[in-house]
Amino acid sequence: MRADHAYDHDETVPHTHPEPGVDPHPPLPQLDRAVRIGIGGPVGSGKTALVAALCRALAGQLRLAVVTNDIYTTEDADFLKRAGVLDSARIRAVETGCCPHTAIRDDISANLDAVEELEDALGPLDLVLVESGGDNLTATFSKGLVDQQIFVVDVAGGDKVPRKGGPGVTTADLLVINKTDLAPLVGADLAVMDRDARARRGTLPTIFQSIAQDPHASQVAAWVRHVVAHSRGLGHAGAQGDSHAHSRTHAGAEGHSHADAQDRGPAPAGVR
Amino acid sequence: MHRTAYLLLADGRFPSGGHAHSSGLEAAVAAGRVTDLAGLEQFLHGRLSYAAPVTAAFTAATHLSAARTGSAPSATESDVTVPFLSLDRELEARTVSPALRLASRRQGRALLRAGRNTWPSELYGQLPKHPDGPHQPLALGVTAAAAGLSTEEAAQIAAYGVLTGPASAAVRLLGLDPYQVQNLLARMAGACDEIAAAAAAVAHKSPQELPAHAAPLADISAELHATWEVRLFAS
Ligand SMILES: Nc1nc2c(ncn2[C@@H]2O[C@H](COP(=O)(O)OP(=O)(O)OP(=O)(O)O)[C@@H](O)[C@H]2O)c(=O)[nH]1
Ligand SMILES: [Mg+2]
Numbered sequence A: 001m002r003a004d005h006a007y008d009h010d011e012t013v014p015h016t017h018p019e020p021g022v023d024p025h026p027p028l029p030q031l032d033r034a035v036r037i038g039i040g041g042p043v044g045s046g047k048t049a050l051v052a053a054l055c056r057a058l059a060g061q062l063r064l065a066v067v068t069n070d071i072y073t074t075e076d077a078d079f080l081k082r083a084g085v086l087d088s089a090r091i092r093a094v095e096t097g098c099c100p101h102t103a104i105r106d107d108i109s110a111n112l113d114a115v116e117e118l119e120d121a122l123g124p125l126d127l128v129l130v131e132s133g134g135d136n137l138t139a140t141f142s143k144g145l146v147d148q149q150i151f152v153v154d155v156a157g158g159d160k161v162p163r164k165g166g167p168g169v170t171t172a173d174l175l176v177i178n179k180t181d182l183a184p185l186v187g188a189d190l191a192v193m194d195r196d197a198r199a200r201r202g203t204l205p206t207i208f209q210s211i212a213q214d215p216h217a218s219q220v221a222a223w224v225r226h227v228v229a230h231s232r233g234l235g236h237a238g239a240q241g242d243s244h245a246h247s248r249t250h251a252g253a254e255g256h257s258h259a260d261a262q263d264r265g266p267a268p269a270g271v272r
Numbered sequence B: 001m002h003r004t005a006y007l008l009l010a011d012g013r014f015p016s017g018g019h020a021h022s023s024g025l026e027a028a029v030a031a032g033r034v035t036d037l038a039g040l041e042q043f044l045h046g047r048l049s050y051a052a053p054v055t056a057a058f059t060a061a062t063h064l065s066a067a068r069t070g071s072a073p074s075a076t077e078s079d080v081t082v083p084f085l086s087l088d089r090e091l092e093a094r095t096v097s098p099a100l101r102l103a104s105r106r107q108g109r110a111l112l113r114a115g116r117n118t119w120p121s122e123l124y125g126q127l128p129k130h131p132d133g134p135h136q137p138l139a140l141g142v143t144a145a146a147a148g149l150s151t152e153e154a155a156q157i158a159a160y161g162v163l164t165g166p167a168s169a170a171v172r173l174l175g176l177d178p179y180q181v182q183n184l185l186a187r188m189a190g191a192c193d194e195i196a197a198a199a200a201a202v203a204h205k206s207p208q209e210l211p212a213h214a215a216p217l218a219d220i221s222a223e224l225h226a227t228w229e230v231r232l233f234a235s
Helices: A047-058 A075-082 A100-106 A110-123 A168-173 A181-184 A189-203 A218-231 B001-009 B024-030 B039-071 B075-093 B098-118 B136-146 B151-173 B178-187 B189-201 B216-225
Strands: A035-040 A066-068 A092-093 A126-130 A148-154 A173-179 A205-210
Touching: A035 A218, A047 A075, A047 A126, A047 A148, A047 A173, A047 A205, A066 A110, A075 B001, A092 A181, A092 B001, A100 A110, A110 A126, A110 B098, A126 A205, A148 A168, A148 A181, A168 A189, A168 B178, A173 A189, A173 A218, A181 B189, A189 A205, A205 A218, B024 B151, B024 B216, B039 B075, B039 B136, B039 B178, B039 B189, B039 B216, B075 B189, B098 B136, B098 B216, B136 B151, B151 B178, B178 B189
Parallel strands: A035 A126, A035 A148, A066 A092, A066 A126, A148 A173, A173 A205
Antiparallel strands: none
């Protein structure tokens, strides 16, 4: 039995309501299948680490499966299995023929097949995470494959990355700036990244995090729960009481939020 | 039939999963058997002589069956499915390597998904159900019929695809000059046309009589390739 709070419309998570009191969501139509969330971003930015963190945070609450597009056909599955966060039967690997972006954008058939195989083998699912192969800043997921996409960059790639933009940074439903623990070591200025991300992304949310410090990726996990709840049409139902009582973490004024992670374990080293 | 439909289905950008398959080229490159344009030329001549006749003939025969049943509304259920079942079994028998059977079925499933969305038709339902999908040539034959193409065109697309898949994989894997690779394909065009025409000419034969060429080294390489830990291509 899954915990009910998995479906709460949690307003403490970072997302944007340009009109306070009016929920602009759902970004998704109500789905009668699992929500699919794509996780893309440059090589080594922490996509698999994020998948593992989300498995830790959500596997006990949601029926979850993962599709990977890594060139190590078994590496990610082995990693997740070793980490003890997800049963290997819940993971499928897809080969991309040297073109990771083709497999998630232009010709999504192998990924769709993998998602369907998982659903056939495991029964109905709540959430499928699709990790793209490491690629460049222009790689985004097709809407035919995923419902929402997270783009993961890291501070070690340089604090100029958000300014460079590109479709991943600019249009992803959630931008994650990972490895904030490394910022002092690589001389990355998080305030610059924050300013540039806001400029590029308008009202779309950005989360700063360090999976090294927060192995459950608490803020991203909360965002994912929120997406799943919306896909079930619970975002507007008000069934959870006054779900739109905007908490202090909801940066309504600027339409952009780097949420606090209160009640969610140690606060990540984010920008305030 | 629309000429543009023919180009659409033949286009390497038609989203039917082909980009993830090198048709044995990745294994040949890793084994040092293909290192340059001359090696690619030999590899493609090999593909054209053993793979293309079988692929194109089964595509053409499937197309012919689909086109016939499509124009015979009174046909019974078994009239409709029996030829496809027998084509499926005959092609399975000709595909010795389990890895290549799976590669063919996965590509067939991907093509079917693309075909169904591009040219909706009841014809697709005639293909025998298999958890991994129909063999690629069967999926191609039915899709070509749904797109309103001729048997000759279906065979042509099949033979052409046997060459273009590994050719574009070679550009990615070996960094070959793309103009030289296109020039190579243009030089092979005549041979490719001949294979396609021969395949269309035998399309009416019973499945047992269709070409049955084989290449044991390609089968062995495919089996080894499927066990690699780091693999860019699915086959
Ligand atoms: N210091 C630090 N290291 C991290 C953090 N998140 C991930 N890493 C490390 O970064 C490296 C790459 O992480 P992965 O999760 O494999 O990155 P990826 O984006 O999946 O990489 P590819 O799939 O190869 O593109 C690993 O060594 C992780 O342990 C973090 O928040 N802080
Ligand atoms: Mg990874």
